[in-house]
Amino acid sequence: MQKEAMLIQLGYVPNDALVKQLQRIEENTEGYEKIQKHIMDLHDHLKVDDSYIAMSNTNDFFKIKIDAPNAEIAEEAHEKIRHFSEKYKVIINKLENKNTYYILGFSNL
DSSP: OOOOHHHTTTTOOOHHHHHHHHHHHHHHBBBBHHHHHHHHHHHHHHHHGTEEEEESSSSSSSEEEHHHHHHHHHHHHHHHHHHHHHHHHHEEEEETTEEEEEEEEEEEO
């Protein structure tokens, strides 16, 4: 998938800075080529839970942000993320006391 198309699918208006940031995220995410499609699928699945995948402003990783309006919907989003991680062997890191995860890469284990 071209970088500009991926940025648009994530809700960004492509520009040089965002394309470069996406390039750094791709290089920093272990096994990115194996999980790229699954990341975009998860993004689509999370929309119904008022959640999404975005590029982190502080780290060169994708982040998953849960902005669900209530605990029940938030739990559904967390379950989708757990399923995504287990099924596609994606290493994620949940930030303590936040509804935010980082996608770190693909696990061969």
